[in-house]
Amino acid sequence: MKIKTKAALLLFVWLIAILLPIIFVIYHFYARFEKEEEMENLQAAANEIVQNIHPSDLLNKNNSSLVLSNYLSNHTMIRVLDKTSTVRNQVSDRFELMDIPPKYSEIKEFYFDTYLQQKILIVRTPIRNGTEIIGTLEVISEPIELEQSLYHLFIIIGYVAFGAILISISGSFLLSRLLFLPLSRMIKIMKEIETSVEFRKLPLNRKSKDELYELSDTFNHMMERIESSVQKQRQFISDASHEFKTSLTIIEGYTSLLQRWGLENIDLQREAIDAVHKESIRMRQVTYQMLELAELEQEAKLLISGFDLVSLCKETIQLLQPLSSKKIFLYPSVQPIQIEADRFQIKQVLLIILDNALKYANQSINIQLENLDPHLCIHIIDDGKGIPTEELPFVFERFYRVDRSRNRQTGGSGLGLAIAKSIVTLHNGNIQINSEQNKGTVVNISLPMRKPFNFNES
Secondary structure, eight states: OOHHHHHHHHHHHHHHHHHHHHHHHHHHHHHHHHHHHHHHHHHHHHHHHHHHSOHHHHHOTTTHHHHHHTTOOTTEEEEEEOTTOOEEEEEESOGGGGGSOOOOOSSOEEEEEEETTEEEEEEEEEEEETTEEEEEEEEEEOOHHHHHHHHHHHHHHHHHHHHHHHHHHHHHHHHHHHHTHHHHHHHHHHHHHHHHTOOOOOOOOTTOOSHHHHHHHHHHHHHHHHHHHHHHHHHHHHHHHHHHHHHHHHHHHHHHHIIIIITTOHHHHHHHHHHHHHHHHHHHHHHHHHHHHHHHHTTOOOOEEEEEHHHHHHHHHHHHGGGOSSEEEEESOSSOOEEEEEHHHHHHHHHHHHHHHHHHOSSEEEEEEEEETTEEEEEEEEOSOOOOGGGGGGTTSTTOOSSHHHHHHTTOOSOHHHHHHHHHHHTTOEEEEEEETTTEEEEEEEEEOOSOOOTTTO
């Protein structure tokens, strides 16, 4: 059973559960009101007889019957009883009521009773002669008009209830259909996505901020993440295929040379083995970097801690300085600058930028640290040949090389800047490169301090 059918049935049952008790209460109170009114009318008639006719005349058999006839209504019997419950006078238009046993009473009585499976109303009023009670006036009536009225009311309520049931059934299904129409559209679009393997979004009704809107919005965000993940996967495969293709071509070329002339030419053997070895190392490095970049793009969690950025820069310089004759200078180099970030990742960014600078700088590299609370800026400046202006928008793309031949000679893969940008972006920071040909390059990194941190207390 579909959920909208369940909802419609549940709504129908809920409406009926409310409607039936309301109908019952209405009928009950109306019938009670009508019975009380009928009883009050009968009591009023009895009181009127007692007040308007003298007690002695009521008990006189000769005159009172004709007088009592003036007060007789339909389906009613009026009779006068003495103290011995003997009927002294009686008038009735229903002869079967005369068979009801008379009963003398010194107090007022009024109640409903049943005689021969017929409901009757009985009113008894004492007849007083001064302070002495000399008899009882008994008025008995069959509430035929009341029963007919209640029966007609019951029929009307039945028709109303039947119509309400039909309306509630149709309304329940219509309402559930309208409520679940967006859900049906979602299911349809999901099925189309499943069959076509195409990323689509659900239309959003921004006027209605209900649960279905939230569900559609969540679905759209999920589709965005899935689409982004698939695109990254495709990009990863494309990048790997593109990068490994060159290395595999080189390896295949040198192995072909070895098969043809390598056994006789020792120099060719050494050259081929050296080339294959270098390309194998390069492929391994590229693989590691690609896996690292893929992990960063999956929004890897950062291990945030407080540290001194000046000390981290000095540590990085100590690692790279012995590998090159080009000098690296740090400004300022004494006063600590505290920051909260992932120390390992920030160090990797510095290694990537400084490694690139060492490859292309002529003589020296300057690192300038600037505290612009709530941000810290790192400026890495080299005096290299610079990057052409038209190349700057593409330097952070994967495997992009400004100088392909020199980049292969220096062992670059074209992934370093892409990794650096991903790390800085994860820190909610920004990285930019400004460069002029034959004047040098400046890499500007801006990182948030996150919150005040006392390095000495840590």
